[in-house]
Amino acid sequence: MNNEADLKIFEKAREARKLIIEMVYSAKSGHPGGSLSIIDILADLYFREINIDPTNPNDPSRDRLVMSKGHASPALYSILALKGFFPKELLLGFRRLNSKLEGHVHRGVPGVESSTGSLGQGLGIAVGMALAGLMDKANYTVYAIIGDGELEEGSIWESLMAGNKYSLKNLIVIMDKNNVQLDGFTKDIMPMGDIRAKVSAFGWNVLEVDGHSIHEFSEAIKTAKKSGKSPSFIIANTIKGKGVSYMENNPKYHGSPPADEKEYELALRDIERMVP
Secondary structure (H helix, E strand, C coil): CCCHHHHHHHHHHHHHHHHHHHHHHHHCCCCHHHHHHHHHHHHHHHHHHCCCCCCCCCCCCCCEEEECCHHHHHHHHHHHHHHCCCCHHHHHHCCCCCCCCCCCCCCCCCCCCCCCCCCCHHHHHHHHHHHHHHHCCCCCCEEEEEECHHHHCHHHHHHHHHHHHCCCCCEEEEEEECCEECCEEHHHHCCCCCHHHHHHHCCCEEEEEECCCHHHHHHHHHHHCCCCCCCEEEEEECCCCCCCCCCCCCHHHHCCCCCCHHHHHHHHHHHHCCCC
16 A cells, blocks of 8 residues: 555455445345455545535535446445445345345435446446536536446447547546456457557547556546546456455356355455455
């Protein structure tokens, strides 16, 4: 860690990782892999970068975040609970009947800006929010979290064209490039080639970082906010299942919780042993 602030965010991410494992194990369902890969980024966004107040969640001047990869709901829900949008105790209702914490992100949960889950749709929503902000001459930033498997969706590329057309300087897209999707490795299912070159060709300001380096990601956000008239696209290189030994780079845990108490306890031990 580069400084005390980074270390505090690392500890928030560690706590969120534990909550993710508890949520999916309790529900016997959910998506731990992609939640663990994006959690360092979400921790930095919500505890340093995003202008948002849990006591006034509908403030018109707030920043917005759209979790386009909506299956990573355990990650977003855990961070929102730690931020104070709702009590942590509600997390154990995840995917249970009559709970607001559904398996894919939705607006019934305090702090959630948009329901998502149908891959490719969230980025279009974020483009609309950013365009509205420019039209209203508002001073907020819109963040969108997408997956690398999600880039296979045609609507993502339509949204990239629109972001450039309307010069959405208030839009920052973060791609969780963990190289794994539901059916296997992205390189085997649909190779995307040089993502940086492709997105740059669409007129975006493109940066690339280690998605588990909290300091490096924070510096990229600062750079993105100085991008002039262009929207920004951050390629965050991450590890699917980061922090849990048997989940890392394992497609099985895209959508599978710990199989039994032994795996559950090992996951929590692995997370506790993580070092900054």
